[in-house]
Amino acid sequence: MHLHMDCFSGLSGDMALGALMDLGVPVDWLKEQLTPLLEDRFDITCEQVLKRGIHAVNVTVHDHSHAHHHGDHHHHHALDYRKIRHLIQGSPLKGAVKERALCVFHRIAVAEAKIHGCDIDTVHFHEVGGIDAVADIVGVILALDYLAVTTVSCSPLPLGSGTVTCAHGELPVPAPATLEILKGIPVYGNDAGCEVLTPTGAALAAELTDHFGPMPERVMAAVGYGAGKRETKGLPNLVRMVLCETSESADTVVELSCNIDDMSPEILGHAMETLLHAGALDVWFTPIQMKKNRPASQLSCLCREEDRKHLTEKILSETTTIGIRWQRLSRTTLTRKAITLACPSGEVAAKEVTLPGGSRRITPEYEACKALAEQKGCSLAEIYTEASGAAQALLG
Template sequence: MVVIIDPQNAGIAGNMVLSALIDLGADINGTKSVMEYFTSPFGHIDIKLEKLNKGGLAATHAKIDAEDQDSIKYVKLVKILKNTKPEEMPSGAFDLSMNVFKTLARAEARVHGVDLEDVHFHEVGAADAVADVMGSAYAFYDLKLNLHKVYGLPVAMGGGMKKTKHGLMSIPAPATLEILKNTPTQGGPVSEELTTPTGAALYVNLVDEYCQFQPFLTSKRAGYGAGKMDLHFPNVLRIIKGASALPTDQVAILETNLDNVSGEILGNLFQKLMAQGALDVSMIPVLMKKNRPGHLLRVIVRPQDCDRISEAIIRETGTLGVRVMPFVHRNILEREIIPLEFELAGSYEKIRIKVGKIGNEIINTAPEYEDARQIAEKMQIPIKEVIRMADEAFWHHISREQII
């Protein structure tokens, strides 16, 4: 099972996360009880769950009315919450909530240039924000979503200006921008604040992997959490739970056009980039401006290797720029290397077979090239014959095991 948090239409706020999780089926009574327990030191709150129609979509809205609070220091907030923890709050959920507040505090510290111990929470220090965070963490664990991989789609930030205690300020808020600095985001689609610091902090602590598009899922179920504003589109956060038909991983794609690089340099580039850690390298003949023939260099890399291999491409080719497509997810088969001994021209040879599976079903097999090449040289026969006979021997071996 996998989980997808989808804030690409209407952004994300703390109460939207809470509402979407309740809409997805989290225990309402347990969630409300935990919220009331944790907020009791900060004043009385009134929690009302209602079904709203947002742009034609039925969604849950958690309306929380709380007394206005003065600012509170981060360290004091954490101390109060730790002393308040009830038995029904899972340890993992409590740790998640503490990480959310730490994310908020670190962002505020960087933005205002103060130490973490000196951070004051203003808007997020009120009882309603504590209720959003603690309730969301409890509901997340109540649904057992912590046991599944969580994907995050790009976050809609909104735009324009908003009034604060410090005067007019651009949207997104500085703390929101700081929290989401390493995640895929997009501006608009309205001149309103769609993503709040609390929503952003919940998002980065819940998500395991970011992606541009929804992974392939079956047996989907969605929860819709309504925001406060009425917009010209559904103002909802969507959280989806479903089964993934194929395993996925995350990669980045690097591309550049080359039209003034010699064949010798291009030939050496393959080995150089693979040695640098590229997952795959391909060169595609293209016709460039002024009808010049050239090549499109496309390199698949792990996200953490993006900058290093981009620099290697620039140094090796002299290109003026490398296009980066980050947060690309790919569906992959489960892979296994199976050793095989098979008879070839009266001799028994050992070769490794790469096997791709979906569950227990074998989808694809491929004898290891280097093993096949060495056997072909030894036996003085074409490599294609070695590959063909090894493949046949493997499937015969598999069929015999299934019969037994």
């Protein structure tokens, strides 16, 4: 499924969670998923509300460790980045859920460290370190998983106006950490008269979104509205999320890449084999020219989201690179299935793909043809000819 976030009046963690619950995520299921992480320190309540005549879901996360009013900028007992990281890493959550949640908190920690001029490991979260913020962020990622969302798009984000009171006193809107998180993301100013985009909302949008801009062409399946706690000037304090059908052939993958100018081709070849055996979807090298006129190779590795971390570690272990770039990519693949071709010399594995117009194409597998040629003591070309004939007979 594809999710489009229409943040016409901003975004916060509870607004995002509310919209996803309006799309069908059960509150009891979410609490069950979060309990191993947060134990009995929280509760979640949902209520149906009307904002300027629009029905929406208002979510409140109750922090039982220290009672307080929910909101990104209220003072409460907060956890630091290191504790939150250990809390999530040690939880029984699915690996992909943990990874995405850690990425959101890391993005916030990097921004806070820059604003306060401190090391990232010493960052203390005042506004997003409470149980409620942890439940909001992890809850949103769990909800995306529940709805089988594979790609996310998002509208440009409004910045709000005015001032906000936080742990460091009264500050301009958007808060400094929020603005830091938004680097490289399309935004615009508005006269809401208050904070409409919180650090949690900014980090969720920045980390989870594959593309910022108008909603792409899709078949809509459902629409959900999440309510914020503020009364804003102009537009109602809501976020609108549109869940869309996607083709079975559309998914999201991750591309890892690095530049290498000090390794022998033999070791690079071994690195490619290691990555493929470790679960990479594809690995390739591109000749490049680096500084000091050095010929080099760019190693690229395509993988699933859940394999990104361990394949990153493999690249760092098997090559001399000291850093890796990565990006999420949307891709479209033809529907395929594995078949067996009955040839005069024996059976050959092949793959059958269905083209957009409905016609089919069959391609013999190289390794299967090679193995049969060696077994029969004939040329590879002969086996390919036999396999092509068998494929043509199947296609009619």
